[in-house]
Amino acid sequence: MLFGGYQGLSEDLVADFQATGIVHILSVSGSHISLIAAVMAWLAAALRLPRAVSVALVLSCIALYSILAGCVPPVIRSAIMGGLAFLALALGRERESRCILLLTGIFMLLWNPLLLFHISFELSYLATAGLLFLAPVFRAWLRARGMPDVLAMGLAITLSAQLATLPVLAWYFGQVSLSALLANLLVVPILELIIILGLFAGLVAFLLPLLGHVVFASTSLLLGLAAELTHVLARLSGGILYISAMRWPVVVLYYFALGTLLLTEAQREWLRTRLASWRRPAFALFLALAVAVAVYRAVTPERLAVHFIDVGQGDAALVVTPRGRALLIDTGGTRDGSFDIGARVDVPYLLHHGIREVEAVFLTHAHEDHAQGCGAILKKMPVGHVYTAGEGTAAYARSMGIGDADPLLQKFSRAQEGDALTIDGVKVEVLFAPPAPEGGGTGNEVSNVYRVSYGRAQFLFTGDLVKEQEAKLLETGKDVRAAVLKAGHHGSATSSSLAFLQAVKPSYGVFCVGFENSFGHPKEEVLRRYEQQGIEILRTDQAGAIVFETDGEKMWVRTHVEQS
Structure with missing residues (x-):
């Protein structure tokens, strides 16, 4: 909380802070700068310092804090916007503070135009704008109805920040915390006190180490209280409101309506x-x-949408039926578990596209880069069923980091070759389900092969299927043709044999690979093989998310990053 960062914090604690809308406390933001400026301005007023000295004190403390926080870009942005805006307010120049905020934003965008697409800049700027423009209106309205000033100010700040950033929160996270009002009234004041006491203790410890330890011990007790309160508020029924991303015309109308309050x-x-x-x-x-x-x-014919989600060096695909029901084929993940793809990529992606529940998850095999993300999805939203390959449920539990006796595992069952599931006219077939390796364990050679069909459009998902298993699949004589082929094993030389490509006859080949991955995927020889067969190549490391839409006859494709 003092200098930003999530290192060493439990996932449950961070999740509680997210659910209550106060996760910004864990990263240095404009609220930290404003808090420090407010305390210093109050101290200067208490000591009856001249205005020039007060200004110098506030600016010096903000500069010192920015240095201690590492002078990283988000800290510098917050220091410039929050510091100047709050300083203008503290000096009774509200109108000037708004002009300063506008000029600061323009200067930053001239310096780096790409900041316009950076979530930290968007949230910091909009939250500060809400504080300057909307908070005074809400405060005056609440006070006119008899609310005490302390409560009126707290509610006004919370409402203004939430309303000003709502479209951004909807776009990136797909949710808004309704318990944020209570959290800001009950928890945030405790956390702000902890921040001030913590910084004070750090300074005092240089001169009086014993006193510094005493203050730090006191802040630890307060932090325990704040954590327990946050935990309770995070679990309030209806504490989170899920909202879909807004289209730009809706965003324009929203801010127009918000502007009428001024x-x-x-x-x-x-x-x-x-x-x-x-x-x-x-x-x-x-x-x-x-x-x-x-x-x-x-x-207009109804359309099927298939999203190849950019999860780095892993596979994850979202299938959305014409009536909006969702299926997942693999969910991505990391081998070392250093980053929770499911919680930080998959779930936000689903919420962004208005997905609130998943009908079924089809996993090709138990390797972490294909199955790990499923654990977070199961914990955070309703999932109907999970279909797996033949390695056994315990292998998937280990991959997802869930206990062998977890009730969630009751949703798991092995997909059998020849099985098919049809939802809203979309058919998912298990074309190939090789047996588990002798002696147990997992491996690429046990990857299931799934085909999604809608009308005359087919999508083939092969996981990490190796050439030897590709040959066995072809020996069955099954029709494996598909318009879109998810390239096997991320474009490794162990997959995508010439015979297999000629049998599938895809128009598009999608490579799910991480940017500059250490494996060198996709291999040049594999890319040449696709090109020689006239297959259009799309890569998540270059294009980001890749989305296909089809009405069963025609196919449309768009990518997150425009391809030249």
Whole structure:
């Protein structure tokens, strides 16, 4: 909390902070800068220091804190925006603070235009704007209705920050914390006290080590109290509201509506008069648009969407049926468990696309880079069933980091060759399910092969199937043709034999690989083989997420990163 970072913190604690909307406390943000500036400004006022000295004290403390926090870009951005904005407010120059915020944002974007797409910049800037523009309005409204100033200020700050950042939170996380109001009233004041006491103890310890230890011990007790309160609030029923990502027209309308809160009464009356005069034309336009959308949907065939999610050096695909039901084929993961792909990539991706539950998960085999992410998905959202290869449930439990007796494992069963599942006209077939290796264990050679079909469009998923097993699949005489082939074993030389490519006859080959991965995937010889067969190559390390849509006849493809 003092200098940012999640190292050494339990996943449950971080999850509690996320659920209550106060996770920003664990990273240096504008709230830290504002807190330090507020304490220093209060101290200067208590000592009756001249204004020039007060300004120098506040700026010096912010600069010192930024140095202690490592002067990383997010800290510098927060120091510039939060420090200048709060300083202007502390000096009674609210209008100037808004101009300073605008100029600071423009200067930063001129210096680095890509900051516009950085979540840290977006959240810091919008939260600060909410503090400056919306918080005074909410505070005045609440105080006019008899609420004590302390509560009015706390609610105003929370509401303004949440409303100002709502579209960004919806885009990246797909959820908003409803328990944030209680957390900001009950927990955040304790955490802010801990931050101030912790910084104070660090300074005192240089001169009086014993006193420093006493203060640190006190902050530890307070931190335990804050953690318990957060844990309780995180588990309140209905504490999290799941929302889908907003389209840009909706975002524009949202901020327009939010901006009306800043209008004077005379301006609102003028706007009401204008809207009243436009009521009939606006209603006619709305009705025409509604009819046009209804007709378009009626004459447009329903589409299947298949997302190849960028999970680094691993496989994960999301299948969304024409009626919005979700299936997953592999879920990604890391071999060393250093990064929870399921919690930090898969679940946010699903929420971003409005997915709240998963009908079924099909895992090709138990290796972590294919199955580990399933553990977090099972814990964070409803999942109907999990189909596995033949290594045994215990192998998947180890891969996902869940106990052998966990009730979630009751959802698991082995997929049998020839099985098929049809949902909303989308068919998932188990084309190949080789037996587990002798003596147990897992391996690429046991990878299941799944085919997803919708109309005349097929997608073939081979996991890490090796050439020898590709040959065995072809020996069965099954029709393995598919328009899209997920390249076996991330483009390793052990997969994608010429005979297999000629049998599948894909138009597209998708390589799920990590950027500059240590394995050298995909191999050049494999890429040449695809090119010689006239197969269009798409790679997650270059394109990011790759999304196919099909109505059963035609195929459309788009990538997160535009391909040249």
